[in-house]
Amino acid sequence: MKKFYVATAIPYVNDKPHIGHAMDYMLADTLARYHRQLGDEVFFEAGIDEHGNKIAMKAKEQGLEPKAYTDKMLPVWQDFLKKLGVSYTNYIRTTDPLHEKVAQHIWTQLKDYFYKGSYEGWYCTGCESFVTDKEVQANNGICPDHNKPYEKLSEENYFFKLSAFGDQIKQALQAGELKIVPDFRKHEILNLIESGLEDISFSRPKKNLSWGIPVPGDEHHVMYVWFEALINYLSVLDYPDGADYKKFWAPDVQVIGKDILRFHAAIWPAMLIALNIPLPRVLLVHGHVLASGTKMSKSIGNVIDPLEVMNGYGVDAFRYYFLRHIPTTDDGDFTWEKFETAYNNELANELGNLVQRVASMIERYQDGVIGEVPRGRHDTGSFHTDMGNFQFDRALNYIWTMVRELNVYLQEVQPWDLAKKGDNQRVQEVLAECVSGLRQIAELLWPFLPTSSEVITKIFAKETLTKFNGVLFPKIYQHTPDPKNGKQVPAPDAPAHG
RNA sequence: GGCAGCGUAGCUCAGCUGGUUAGAGCGAAGGACUCAUAAGCCUUAGGUCACAGGUUCGAAACCUGUCGCUGCCA
Numbered sequence: 001m002k003k004f005y006v007a008t009a010i011p012y013v014n015d016k017p018h019i020g021h022a023m024d025y026m027l028a029d030t031l032a033r034y035h036r037q038l039g040d041e042v043f044f045e046a047g048i049d050e051h052g053n054k055i056a057m058k059a060k061e062q063g064l065e066p067k068a069y070t071d072k073m074l075p076v077w078q079d080f081l082k083k084l085g086v087s088y089t090n091y092i093r094t095t096d097p098l099h100e101k102v103a104q105h106i107w108t109q110l111k112d113y114f115y116k117g118s119y120e121g122w123y124c125t126g127c128e129s130f131v132t133d134k135e136v137q138a139n140n141g142i143c144p145d146h147n148k149p150y151e152k153l154s155e156e157n158y159f160f161k162l163s164a165f166g167d168q169i170k171q172a173l174q175a176g177e178l179k180i181v182p183d184f185r186k187h188e189i190l191n192l193i194e195s196g197l198e199d200i201s202f203s204r205p206k207k208n209l210s211w212g213i214p215v216p217g218d219e220h221h222v223m224y225v226w227f228e229a230l231i232n233y234l235s236v237l238d239y240p241d242g243a244d245y246k247k248f249w250a251p252d253v254q255v256i257g258k259d260i261l262r263f264h265a266a267i268w269p270a271m272l273i274a275l276n277i278p279l280p281r282v283l284l285v286h287g288h289v290l291a292s293g294t295k296m297s298k299s300i301g302n303v304i305d306p307l308e309v310m311n312g313y314g315v316d317a318f319r320y321y322f323l324r325h326i327p328t329t330d331d332g333d334f335t336w337e338k339f340e341t342a343y344n345n346e347l348a349n350e351l352g353n354l355v356q357r358v359a360s361m362i363e364r365y366q367d368g369v370i371g372e373v374p375r376g377r378h379d380t381g382s383f384h385t386d387m388g389n390f391q392f393d394r395a396l397n398y399i400w401t402m403v404r405e406l407n408v409y410l411q412e413v414q415p416w417d418l419a420k421k422g423d424n425q426r427v428q429e430v431l432a433e434c435v436s437g438l439r440q441i442a443e444l445l446w447p448f449l450p451t452s453s454e455v456i457t458k459i460f461a462k463e464t465l466t467k468f469n470g471v472l473f474p475k476i477y478q479h480t481p482d483p484k485n486g487k488q489v490p491a492p493d494a495p496a497h498g
Numbered sequence: 499g500g501c502a503g504c505g506u507a508g509c510u511c512a513g514c515u516g517g518u519u520a521g522a523g524c525g526a527a528g529g530a531c532u533c534a535u536a537a538g539c540c541u542u543a544g545g546u547c548a549c550a551g552g553u554u555c556g557a558a559a560c561c562u563g564u565c566g567c568u569g570c571c572a
Contacts, residue, residue, distance in 0.1 A: 184502060188570045191501055195571065258569085287569095325510090331568090333510085341524075349537050357534035364533075397523090404538095411539040416532065471535055484536070 004040040005248040006031050007233050007280075009256045009264070010047040010092065013073040014058045017080040019289045019296070019322075019334070020257050022306045026319050027286060027328065027392070028255040029086045033447035034387055036087075043248040045236045047092035048077055052225035053125045056211040066211045067095060083307065085315050085450055090244075092236040094213075094229055102235035103228040104216045106275065113274050114158045119201050122150040147299070155208065157201040158221060165270035166193045178269055178279045181390050182329040185258065185285045189265040197266060202227045230268045233280075251280040253390075258285050284390055287331035289322070304334055313476060316449040317343050323448050324396040336479035344475055350403050351441075352473035355456055357410065358434045359465055365419045365427050368465040373432045376440030378402060383444060392448070399444050406437045435460045 008024045011017065025046070032044040050070040059069035074093070081088060092099055124143040142149050170193050172178040173186055180186040203221040204212060212222030233254070237245035250272075256264050261283075269279050288295070291302040310318045321339050326332030362370055386395040415430045442456040452472060459468050477488045 184569080187502060191571065194501090261570090327511095338510090338524090344535095345524080348535060353535050353537045355534095357538075359534090361533050400523095407538050408540095410533075411531080414531085414533085419533085473535080475535060475537090 002038075002040045003043065003248050003252075004032070004035040005043045005045070005251045005253075006035075007045040007236075007251045007254045008088075009254070009260060010049045010094070010229060010232050011077065012049045012052070012054065013070055013077060014054045016076055017306060019304055019306055020259075021080070022084060022318075023286050023289065023322060023326070024255050024257065025081060025084055025086045026322055027284060027390075028253070029084070029088075030319075030323060030392055030447045031253055031255075031284075031390075032087055033450065037443075037446065043090065043237075043244065044088045045090050045092065045233065046081060046086065046088040047232055047236065048074065048094070049225070049229045049232070050094045051212045051223075051228065053209055053211070056209065057125070059211075070095060080307075083310055083315060085319070087450075090236050092232050094232060096235070098238060099228075099232060099235040100213050102239050103213050103223060103231045105240070106231055106234070106271075107223065108216055110160070110271070110274050113161045113164070114202065115161070116156060117159045117199075117201075118154065118156045119159075120152070120154040123153040124148065124150050153208075155201070155205050157205070157224075158203040158215065158218075159199045160202045160227075160270075162197045162200045162267060162270050165273055166197045168273050169193060169266060169269045172269060172273075172279055173265075178265075179282045180261075180265060181282055181284050185261055185265070185283075185329075189261065192262065192266065197270075200224075200267060226263055226267070227271075230263065230271065250278040251282075253282045253284050254280045255284045255286070258287055261285055282390075284329075286329060287327070289326055290331055290333045292335050293333055309339070312478065313339075313343055314451075314473075316452045317347060317473065320347060320396075320449055323392050325393070328390055328392050340476060340479045343473065344477075344480070346400065348473040348475050350400065350407065351452075352471065354403060354407055355438065355459065355472055358406075358431060358438060359459055359468070361415055361419075361427075362431050362435075362465050365415070365424070366431070368467075370435055370460065370463055370465060371428050371432055373439070373460075374436045376436050376443070378437070378440055380440075380444065387447075395444075396448060399441060399448075402437060402441050402444075406434055406441075409437075410434065 006028050008028045011021050011024075028044065028046075032042050035042050048070070050066070055070060056066050059066040062069060064072070070093075078091075094100075094103075124146060125148065169178075170190060173180065173190060180189065202224045203215050203218075204224055206214075206220050206222055209222060212225060213228050215221040215223060233251060234245070234249075237248055239245045239249070254264060264283055272279050289304075290296065291304055294300065294302065296303045306318065309321075317339075321334070321342055322332075325338070325342055326334070362368060380398075383395050383398045386392070386398060410430075413430050415427045418427045418430065438456055438460055442453045442460075445456075446453040455468060455472060459466050475482075479488060481488050
């Protein structure tokens with residue numbers, strides 16, 4: 001039995017989950033489920049990142065201690081995972097004693113690569129990072145991502161000799177030891193390495209920031225939040241002595257957004273090389289989701305709340321759109337119109353209706369008896385190729401060609417006509433063929449739309465039909481007109497969208 | 499400014515190492531059917547493959563330049 005370790009980037013819990021986090025989770029979950037189907041033993045990590053300035057400030061705003069604040073945020077994030085149907089196996093908080101212990105252990109291990117130095121520069125508390133003078137100038141002194149002025153900071157910190165690892169990281173990338181998907185992200189990092197990696201400050205003076213993991217042996221410093229957050233991938237396995245660590249290290253896939261590529265493709269590998277342990281096999285880097293072609297931002301007010309989509313249309317509809325219609329490794333676009341069109345046309349009409357028409361004919365012509373069903377014999381080679389290349393959108397396209405083929409097949413054979421002619425045996429054969437196809441579709445669909453997959457599987461699992469109350473993917477016309485009457489009915493409790 | 503990439507039907511995009519009349523989905527128009535969530539199926543839509551040169555028997559695909567756009571870096 002093979003092991004498969006998939007990790008998600010642990011989110012910083014200074015806010016509620018957004019679409020980008022959902023992308024992380026859905027991609028990782030799809031991989032995890034797919035590998036379970038392949039028979040692999042899956043370790044699926046999720047968690048939250050709780051230290052640092054931003055959290056401390058946010059907590060203060062609410063009159064809470066930082067830990068009390070993150071305790072409060074924990075259920076928000078865990079409920080989110082639950083709603084998304086994320087099948088994680090292990091959860092880590094960066095305030096867990098285990099995590100703190102591992103982080104301190106690693107700090108000690110890396111001691112030879114640290115030196116004390118002073119750093120003066122512009123800092124963005126939003127980014128939790130220093131920025132170059134040029135960048136400050138280019139942005140007129142205000143961080144464009146956080147709309148906050150940069151602050152001039154001078155600190156004495158522990159520096160990590162990141163600059164010493166460029167060649168080794170480069171080698172690992174070129175040899176494919178550490179693979180970055182898609183390829184152009186690898187080039188970006190190689191470029192970055194080419195231009196020279198600079199040493200990075202891995203600590204913060206305690207007087208400026210007390211909300212962090214203490215640096216072992218130096219009561220005046222706490223760890224830089226990124227340093228210890230990255231360690232979550234190890235601490236969740238109880239590095240270095242835990243059974244999970246021995247069994248599952250290294251990650252087979254780490255799913256991240258493009259905005260944190262540098263941390264995962266430069267700093268993180270350097271840390272692992274310094275620790276002398278294997279690098280992750282693949283960094284799967286997804287793009288951003290745009291709203292009507294523009295970046296989502298609070299100030300524009302065009303932020304799509306994942307919960308609103310899920311509450312209105314169901315988890316599977318949500319997963320479906322983002323896994324099929326947002327390219328896995330590129331930026332994609334969300335509009336309510338596109339989403340609802342895909343939902344009605346593809347999920348309701350093509351798939352949902354197909355399930356229903358087959359079930360209904362079995363009920364009508366055969367009193368619900370399915371009878372003998374041939375084995376699914378669709379050649380799924382290209383599906384698995386796509387899955388292996390992380391091209392989930394293509395893999396879903398493949399499933400949909402199967403859905404369409406079945407609809408075409410029914411149209412060509414016209415079992416309703418055969419039934420009229422009394423050719424009962426042929427009717428049974430045709431419907432059994434459809435059931436076979438649907439079973440196979442349900443199986444392939446499981447990593448993507450587990451709930452719907454299980455419903456379909458259940459309906460057609462036995463010798464006789466198992467009735468399903470209700471409809472798979474009922475039509476919804478809230479953002480597109482209903483062809484019947486040209487009306488669209490906004491959900492009563494849904495806020496207005498532009 | 500450096501590096502990478504993109505510009506193909508109204509929209510979203512496929513088109514691998516160059517080879518018959520340039521493809522799919524959506525949207526639009528028409529049609530036959532009735533098992534089904536008034537779903538599904540069939541047909542049609544004529545796009546100088548950004549522009550200009552070049553290489554070649556032959557280029558959307560290779561080279562050069564121009565214009566426009568995006569990402570990463572500076």
